[in-house]
Amino acid sequence: MKNYCSSVSRLLAKYFDQEVTEEERSLVESHLQSCPGCRDALHSMERVRILIKKPVEEAVETEDFPWVWEKIERGIQLEERPTLWESLRSWLDLSHLLKRRVVIPVVAAVVILILVTTPLLFKKTTSYPSPSVVEYVESPTYNVMVYESENSKMTVIWLFEGPEQEQSTS
Amino acid sequence: MRRFVLLSTCLIILFTLFLQMAFAQVQTRVRMIQASNVGSNIDPSLKDVTDQLGSLFNFSSYRLLKDQTVTLSPNQPVSIPVHPGRSLELTMTKQHQHTVEVRVRIKREGTDILDTQVRLSPGRTVAIGGPKHGEGVVIIALSAR
Numbered sequence: 001m002k003n004y005c006s007s008v009s010r011l012l013a014k015y016f017d018q019e020v021t022e023e024e025r026s027l028v029e030s031h032l033q034s035c036p037g038c039r040d041a042l043h044s045m046e047r048v049r050i051l052i053k054k055p056v057e058e059a060v061e062t063e064d065f066p067w068v069w070e071k072i073e074r075g076i077q078l079e080e081r082p083t084l085w086e087s088l089r090s091w092l093d094l095s096h097l098l099k100r101r102v103v104i105p106v107v108a109a110v111v112i113l114i115l116v117t118t119p120l121l122f123k124k125t126t127s128y129p130s131p132s133v134v135e136y137v138e139s140p141t142y143n144v145m146v147y148e149s150e151n152s153k154m155t156v157i158w159l160f161e162g163p164e165q166e167q168s169t170s
Numbered sequence: 171m172r173r174f175v176l177l178s179t180c181l182i183i184l185f186t187l188f189l190q191m192a193f194a195q196v197q198t199r200v201r202m203i204q205a206s207n208v209g210s211n212i213d214p215s216l217k218d219v220t221d222q223l224g225s226l227f228n229f230s231s232y233r234l235l236k237d238q239t240v241t242l243s244p245n246q247p248v249s250i251p252v253h254p255g256r257s258l259e260l261t262m263t264k265q266h267q268h269t270v271e272v273r274v275r276i277k278r279e280g281t282d283i284l285d286t287q288v289r290l291s292p293g294r295t296v297a298i299g300g301p302k303h304g305e306g307v308v309i310i311a312l313s314a315r
Contacts, residue, residue, distance in 0.1 A: 092177075110178060111310060121186065133296060135271065138287035142300065144284075147226060153293055154222035159300030 005031060008038055016045045195241050196262055196270045197288065197315035202236035202252055205229035205299065206306025219295060229306065239315065242272065254304065255279055258310060263287065270314055271272050274298065290314035 008031045014020045015028045027036040032039050082090070134146050142159035149155075203216060207231060212220055213234040218234050240248045242262035250258045256278050264271040269291040276284040276298070288296045292314055299309030 018234065026310045105276045106178075114181065117182070117186065133289050133294065135287040135289065137284070138282075152222060154219070154295045154297055155288070156223070156226060157284075157288075157298045159284065159298070161300070161302065 005038060008035070009041070012038060012041055015044060021023055054084070180248045184277075194265065195243050196265070198240050198242050198260060199311075199313045199315055200236070200240060200250060200258065200260070201234060201311040201313075203299075203309040203311060204231075204233045204235050204303050204306050205309050206231045206233075206304070209307045219297065219309075221299065222295070223309070231306070235308075242270070252276070252310060253301075253308060256283075256301075261310075268271065268292070272312070275313070276280075288312070 008028055011024050011028050014045060017023065021030065028038075032042065133148055134157060137144050137157055139144060139159060142161060145156075145160065146159045147156040147158065181298045200286050201219070202215070203213075203219065205223070205227065208231055210230045212232045215237070216232045216234055223229070223232075236252070238250060240250065240260060242248060242260060244262055244265065247259050247261040250260070250302060252258045256276060259273075259275040259277065261273040261275075262270055263273050266289075269289045273287045274284070274296075275282055275286075283297065283301075286298075290296060290312060295311050297309050297311045299307055301308050
């Protein structure tokens with residue numbers, strides 16, 4: 001390598017990788033015809049390439065790429081989104097909330113809420129002190145009698161037909 | 171924590187709605203009876219009514235024409251046909267601890283012939299009667315269940 005022409009040796013690697021321009025290629029090729037040192041250097045590069053290429057190609061042939069792809073697919077499937085039921089279960093999973101410092105205030109809040117809301121829900125207006133069952137009664141066509149007794153379990157609203165009604169019904 | 175609060179709120183709302191639905195409704199029994207002096211048949215299912223009415227009226231026959239239980243919701247009128255051309259409309263207007271206030275309207279051809287408001291309580295019957303029906307009169311017995 002000591003005999004290399006310094007001006008061409010910089011281009012030799014690029015020439016070997018076919019990255020030179022037309023002008024550079026002409027320069028290198030004309031130099032290679034007259035320079036055995038550079039030719040040896042180029043041959044050395046080719047030998048090195050052959051030495052590297054062969055085991056790589058063998059490795060590629062022996063490697064089972066479909067198996068690798070299956071492995072990737074399995075990995076993707078494992079990372080797929082959970083089903084609706086699984087999502088719901090995880091959403092409803094309150095186990096992490098069952099810690100004492102969370103449970104006590106939450107239970108206290110719920111109890112207070114129930115104590116506050118339940119009487120409101122069941123609150124009904126108080127019964128009238130009056131035992132009267134009939135609050136009002138109106139009839140434009142009938143005479144009305146109301147019979148109401150505290151002891152009796154029945155209240156009667158009786159409609160009497162007037163003379164006009166008697167005529168119309170008969 | 172947010173999830174728990176959301177769940178609790180949903181449960182409380184559902185519980186509240188359920189209670190409101192369950193406790194705001196009242197079952198009311200409506201019996202339509204024909205009372206007359208033709209014959210002496212007394213329908214056995216009307217014993218509770220005839221025991222009470224017997225002291226007030228001298229009808230010898232009581233016949234059950236219709237027995238229906240309706241569910242009343244607050245301010246939701248329920249209409250029941252009771253006679254050709256007549257209908258009974260019941261509306262629960264108020265709910266007390268042991269009683270419910272029900273507005274009763276009897277209509278003939280769309281016009282009110284009776285408009286009243288009564289308080290129904292368990293074990294007590296309100297009888298509305300008088301209009302002629304066949305050879306007797308019709309009595310409508312209302313009771314809360």
